[in-house]
Amino acid sequence: MKNLNLIIVLIALWLLPQLGKAQQFTGTSGLAHIPTGEMNHEGDALIGGHFLNKAMMPDTGFLYEGEKYHTFNYYVALAPFSWIEMSYVCTERIYRKDAQGNIVNWSKDRYASVKIRPLKEGKYYPAVAIGCNDVWTSFALFADKPNVQFYFQNWYIAATKHFEFSGNELGLTLAYRHFYRGYNAKWNGIVGGITFRPAFFPQARLMAEYTGNDFLLSMDMLLWQHLRLQATVKDFKYFYGGACLQFNLLGKKYRY
């Protein structure tokens, strides 16, 4: 298993020199796990999926016979305006295995995310965004069933400021995040990250972040203006990442 993890890390590192603005696994803009104050471009529509390492999953809900497991999700997301993003995410859960241990059925956990940016980044002040995952339960719109779980439910406020030097871009993010469920409390509190976008290849972005519990190193990039990739390594051991197709519905073209 150690060799497998090493191979995955090497693949991630190999992607480094080849490898814009990332999507988190929720489909909205951010770093690999924490939200940022920046937003996707107005009209950006995303459809994609993420491999989710069990090391980064909630400590309950995604267990089969008491064991955590790797899984994946898929999502659609849209930024109808420059100040708001919305996404809809389905995360797969193992529903049943056969006697040989093969997965027979998957079920899914669904949630919607909303992110709003009340303050756009200025010369001397950062962009500030607020948002939440699992909107229905956040506002208790459809939470009339006591057995409904909110595995990814959280709200946050995030501030991001970018600095330019020699065409390179350095971004600093600081956020406060609160998860609803106690089993996700490890990710509560002050979180933050640093991003670096090199001048020679601005489509790529390197990221280092602290989730409240984990240190993550990540990279994402936008290829051919439509394919967005993200690769993340936790503690140099656990890989997770994903890909999505990105289209601008206003017909605009962006490098990242």
Add this chain to the structure above:
Amino acid sequence: MIHRHTSLRHRPAIALMLALFLWAGQPQAHAQATSPSLDIFSGLDFNFKDIHFETQYDFLIRLTPGFKWNMGNHWQLSGQVMFPIVNQYGYEYSFFQVTALNVSKEFKINSLCLKATAGAFSHNRYGLDLKAFLPLCDWFAFEGQAGYVGSVFVSPYWELVAPNRFVGRFGGDIYLSRWNTQFRGVIGKYLYGDIGLEGIAMRHFNHTTVSLYGRWSNKFGFDGGFRVVIMLPPYHRKQRVVNVRPASNWRMSYSVMVHEYSLLMYRTDPEENERDGWFSRDLLQWGSHTMEPDFIIKEKTKKNEKP
């Protein structure tokens, strides 16, 4: 069961709709003449449900061949059937359905746009339908629809139930042209007898409209979700007398609570969608019709003819 006792004397609303329909046949000075043409098209009706733990989704995919005969002066004869290709919805969806076979006429009285339709509609309904749209200014308009319908089943057996139900809805639209954003609020009585309210927020992009909706029905309760309408290429088309083309749009609707019969209304036009609305672009210049058209139609000229 077929009901045959339908006297116009006792049904003033039907008489009024028929009168409007017949009156609409008179030439209207407001209506712009359009070249008669026949459009033959097909698309895919894509549906999926997420209601079982043991399956990811249940799919219903149907082919939707249809035609529109534009007879000029905003008269139109439309027809469409749906053939199931993939059906995980159950027995009742395993047959072809006639989802349109009707004649319609659009006309205008001052700024009031009206569309009268008679014939077969979607959801196995037939009857009379009248739609109205009244722009009060650039950003606000009223809309309304009234129908008197019965049921018709063609496959697997023939069944006809005479018109016995009034349906209708009334509401207002706000359009913010700077952001191509539209808000709609509607109250109505729908096909399954439920009465409800619906609020919709739409953002129109180039060739795509995405909307969020929330609604309440007195029979089915609260629901919400999103809808996507994508106008399908090619966006530059040549206009001939007979045109074979893909369907103008692909539409999907997602419901959180999967209440498929909540606030359900038939469609009279085979390609009806929220982006285009009910009326022709040349008749109604309001809302998304003030944006760049999705389809640039070029009249086909003969070789010897100068364009």
